[in-house]
Amino acid sequence: MPGRHVNDQQVRLYMTARIIRSQATAAAMAGISVATGRRIERDPRPPSSRKVVREYRTRTDPLDGIWDEEIVPMLEAAPALRPITILHELARRHPERIDRAVRRTLERRIRTWRALHGPDREAMFPQTHAPGRMGLSDFTDLGGLGVSIAGQPFDHRLYHFALVYSGFEHGEIVLGGESYTALASGLSAALTALGGVPAEHRSDSLSAAFRNLCADDADDLTRRFAALTAHYGMVPTRNNRGVAHENGSIESRHGHVKDRIEQALMLRGSSNFVTLDAYRAFVAGVIAEHNRRHADAIEIERAHLRALPPSAPLTWEEASVRVTSSSGFSFRHAFYTVPSRLIGHRLHLRVHDDRIDAYLGAAHLLTLPRGRAPSKKAGRTTTHIVDYRHVIGSLRAKPGALAGLTYRDALWPRTAYRRAWEALILVQSTREAARTMVGLLALAHDQGVEADLAAALDALLDAGELPDLGCLRARFTPATLSAPAIHIEMPRASIYDPLLGGLYGELAA
Template identity: 35%
Template sequence: MITDIQVRKLLKFLSQGKSLETAAARSGMDEKTGRKYRNLNMLPSDIKVARSRSWRTRNDPVGEFWGTAESFLKINDGLEAKLLFTYFQREIPGRIGGGQLRTFQRRVKSWRATEGAGHEVFFPKRHDPGKMSRSSFRNLSELGVSLAGHNFDHLVFHFVLTYSNWETGSVFLAEDFPSLSAGLQKSLWDIGGSPKFHRPDKLDAMADKPAEFKALLNHYRISELTNRADSPDDKQTVEQRHRHFEMALNQALILRGSRDFDSLTEYEKFLRRLFEQLNQKRLYRLQDEQAVLHRLPREKWGGEDDAS
């Protein structure tokens, strides 16, 4: 049984910059167990209390809306408890007092400790750090986003590292090669390196620019992976990851209370904040990826002139 002392040692070694493998070994646990306590950032005694505490009593002050709150957290467990609480105050006026906030925050903390870590969707096959990334253009017109009162039909280039599930995205108006190039390069510079392989989930954006696409990948030392079909499990999980982002975005818009933004800049800032929430528990695995990613070139790929 893992003790509080062991976990304190683990967290201390990690804070000193030790690798997970080294920190776990020096704390008397295997790497898998070390990863669990690193991600939870809680002592075994705290987890035991969270699991044993019964929240569902007759006088449960947040029971009326906890079921809905849990469904939100399963999509985005990085949501701030106070933001969720404010949403329910708005949706159920006059029935939720400010004094219930602390209770709700404790309930969210308990849920994250006992259930939150298990809801991440990982690709079914084993993926090594820094090896693979995926991307897809997602048409978000149905979400009803508007800018300054005008309907905003748009797409988001959605990028995912398959080992850590770290994700990011960029707004575009068309699914074409310039958008693919800009979206991919922004994603690579966001993570500070490039993986060994990259695979767009659709090939339409590069169909008329095969030489340019190859030049773009070569610039970042990425190998093409466009000639191998996904297995049924891979295909389902890839789509699930992209759909998960769309659900999280729709959820964030619901919590915001309005789908209208003053400007594109405001909307892009809103998206960045969403990705920060979604990536909160992936930062340790992202560090594993960043340690083996290719270094970025000095400059971004310049376009068709660099393809010759």
């Protein structure tokens, strides 16, 4: 056909058909013209064998006099030089000859040179994995998904566990950075959900978890991780530091799980969640759907897993702190308040990724949300985890202390209380505003109306009014009712005589 080159298949089809058919019929069957058929009969060689390789250049070599003299010595001295780096250097040396138009030529020439004369490259070796042999752990950053909790941006990571053979996956939301507690608790939850233990567990070098620790603490965490894998009967292995592809079976899955979560967020129509628990359930559902698609392979692998140990491992870190006169304690750049009755006592802490359990001796006292060290951009050196219920008793006696309280901004249980303080401090003296706010916190604590009182404060502030402590107390404090007077009249004993007389008569009869 005009405008199209004849290929080898058309030539073979024409020559085969020409054995028993006319030129016109054979040409029609091959999709060519009769004239082309005549040319094929004069030279039946397929087109691929007729191509002539040109032994000459069609244009002037832009790197003539530069390649052997300058570029090759650069590559021999530093084989890792990138083509763009060499291009910039050549443009500096020869501005009259070198421009961005030669970039592709330079890249092709360097690629060919490296294939012929460059250093050996690292080869990847595909592996055959047996069921039940290897589980993998790693962390991946999910901050780029744009997830928010109650309207606040949520910067977080995902602990990611996978079995190499079947593709079973498990994920845990990690609030802080990569740490032993996050790895240990995530691994424990993954194996519990799986219902068995693989023979080998591979992770990275845990350098991120040890980065800010002294040598003794890092060695201690290394021993604890070894004890964790020994508890499950797994052989621990680690890829070399900085060589991520050695953990490639999990690294490649990071991108897949991120894509699945991102696609599920798009279907949901929103990346904002009311609570952290709601978001955790959402991620668990996405991963569970993936496991359902691999159910057959997972069941095959489960048959090769070892049984879980009878007891749970220790997945937390331990610490001991003393409660100061401020009714709190400091731990890893975070200050936590506790009930003031604990001042002077030493507490034993079990530190998890998202919470801290506090014990006095063997008695569990309370669970506190885990605080994280503030970022450098925040301009603070300490994070405050404050519960106003812990200090409201002392604030009643010293309401003036509220104005200059170090952790005042963390004291407000809801946004409405912060708004009320900001409105009061503009029109009242600091002393009066502090008394009013302490009274509001005390009212919320004593009557258990924290949420209702916050709604009332928002309504007042939206209407341009200031909160009146007396009115709010009258509104949220139940009226005290006096007990009604009850008069009890005792019956006379004689009214029972007729009954007793009848009873005596029956006995006499």
